[in-house]
Structures are given as C-alpha cells and as structure tokens.
Amino acid sequence: xxxxxxxxxxxxxxxxxxVTLSCSPISGHRSVSxxxxxxxxxxxxxxxxFSETQRNKGNFPGRFSGRQFSNSRSEMNVSTLELGDSALxxxxxxxxxxxxxxxxxxxxxxxxx
Amino acid sequence: AQSVTQLGSHVSVxxxxxxxxxxNYSSSVPPYLFWYVQYPNQGLQxxxxxxxxxTLVKGINGFEAEFKKSETSFHLTKPSAHMSDxxxxxxxxxxDTDKLIFGTGTRLQVFP
Numbered sequence: 001x002x003x004x005x006x007x008x009x010x011x012x013x014x015x016x017x018x019v020t021l022s023c024s025p026i027s028g029h030r031s032v033s034x035x036x037x038x039x040x041x042x043x044x045x046x047x048x049x050f051s052e053t054q055r056n057k058g059n060f061p062g063r064f065s066g067r068q069f070s071n072s073r074s075e076m077n078v079s080t081l082e083l084g085d086s087a088l089x090x091x092x093x094x095x096x097x098x099x100x101x102x103x104x105x106x107x108x109x110x111x112x113x
Numbered sequence: 114a115q116s117v118t119q120l121g122s123h124v125s126v127x128x129x130x131x132x133x134x135x136x137n138y139s140s141s142v143p144p145y146l147f148w149y150v151q152y153p154n155q156g157l158q159x160x161x162x163x164x165x166x167x168t169l170v171k172g173i174n175g176f177e178a179e180f181k182k183s184e185t186s187f188h189l190t191k192p193s194a195h196m197s198d199x200x201x202x203x204x205x206x207x208x209d210t211d212k213l214i215f216g217t218g219t220r221l222q223v224f225p
Contacts, residue, residue, distance in 0.1 A: 004156070035213075043157075043203065043215035056212055090156050098211040100147055104156030 002027065004093050006105035014113050018079040021108045025072050025093030031055075032074040033101055034066060037088040046089075049074050050097035078110075086112045115140045115208045119216035127224050132191040134219045136204030139185065145207035146187040148178055151218075152200045160202075163187065174198070199223045
C-alpha cells in the first residue's frame with residue numbers, strides 16, 4: 001500500500017513568487033492535513049481538508065491556501081513568498097475527518113532566496 | 114486551550130540504556146495525547162496514542178508511555194535503546210478543534 005506522497009521533495013523560490021505543493025493521500029483516506037515545520041516555530045497546523053472542503057484552519061495569513069480534489073489529492077498554495085516561508089511542509093492523511101494523522105509524507109522542503 | 118511542553122531538546126543515552134523522554138500537557142478538556150517520531154529527511158510516524166481507557170499505552174518499536182492525569186504528564190519510555198532509535202520525537206495533544214498541537218521536539222542520540 002503506497003504511503004502519503006508529496007511532490008516535489010525540494011523547491012527553491014525567490015521572494016514574491018508563488019508556489020504550489022501537492023499531496024496524494026493513502027488510498028481510501030479522505031482527510032488531508034498540512035503542517036509547516038521550521039526550526040524556530042516547530043510544527044504548526046496549516047489546514048485540514050475533507051470531502052473537498054476545508055474543515056479546519058490554523059493561524060496563518062491568507063497567502064496560505066489549499067484545496068482538495070474529488071480523488072482526495074490536495075494542493076496547498078503560498079503566494080507572495082517571504083523568506084520566513086522557508087520550511088518543511090508536511091502532509092498527512094487520515095481515513096476520516098478529525099482523526100489524528102497516522103501517516104505523514106516525507107515533506108516538501110521549500111527554500112526562499 | 115491546549116499546549117504541550119517537552120522537557121529537554123536533546124537527550125543522549127548509551128545503547129542498551131533506558132530511554133525517557135518527558136512531555137507535560139495542558140488541556141481544558143480530557144486530552145488525546147500522541148507521540149510521533151521523525152527520522153532525518155522523513156515525515157512523522159505515529160508511535161503511540163492515548164485516548165481513553167488504559168493509562169499505560171504500548172506503541173511500536175518497544176516504546177510505551179503512561180498517562181498521568183495528576184501530573185499532567187505523558188512521558189515516553191523504552192527499556193533498552195537501540196542505535197536505530199536515534200531520531201527526533203514529538204509529543205502532541207489534540208486540541209478542542211481537532212487540531213494537533215505539537216511540542217518543540219526532543220532529539221534523541223544513542224551512543225554505542
């Protein structure tokens with residue numbers, strides 16, 4: 001059974017650009033949640049999607065957005081990138097909404113120059 | 114509101130020694146508590162969880178944790194460390210809006 005797949009693994013962008021990250025959950029999992037991991041702030045919840053609807057949102061500016069498709073794949077988008085957006089972005093999937101994530105992807109490492 | 118405090122950002126043990134990673138929580142509702150492990154360049158893996166019921170929880174790779182309400186603690190232990198246990202460990206509590214709130218992590222080093 002394939003795990004949570006995140007693409008790309010590494011990404012380098014410059015300030016002001018925008019970026020889209022992709023997450024494919026485990027087959028049959030319908031909930032996808034996103035986390036940002038930085039040395040300074042640690043692991044912080046971004047948002048959770050279930051059945052193509054944002055179910056929960058963390059305390060991040062509106063530059064951070066996401067969506068979920070009918071096949072449960074999810075994307076997150078960050079616009080007008082800032083240096084502080086450099087982080088490891090982790091995606092996790094669960095069978096249903098509100099469950100603690102059991103399976104995480106290996107993340108996308110985003111570096112802003 | 115919920116929060117988690119992990120005492121000690123780095124813990125070093127010898128192979129075969131007891132592993133003890135400390136976690137204290139704060140929660141206004143009965144807590145759901147979790148331990149995750151993160152190996153270098155990888156995502157997180159769930160080690161174990163406490164929801165309700167038995168306060169001693171056994172997880173994967175020989176780890177276990179005990180929920181102590183009176184001490185608001187959920188410390189992670191393993192009787193005998195292996196080199197392969199070297200990783201970063203995160204304690205987390207599920208908030209009242211289902212969000213996971215993580216501690217700052219403890220990096221475990223295991224020396225031969």
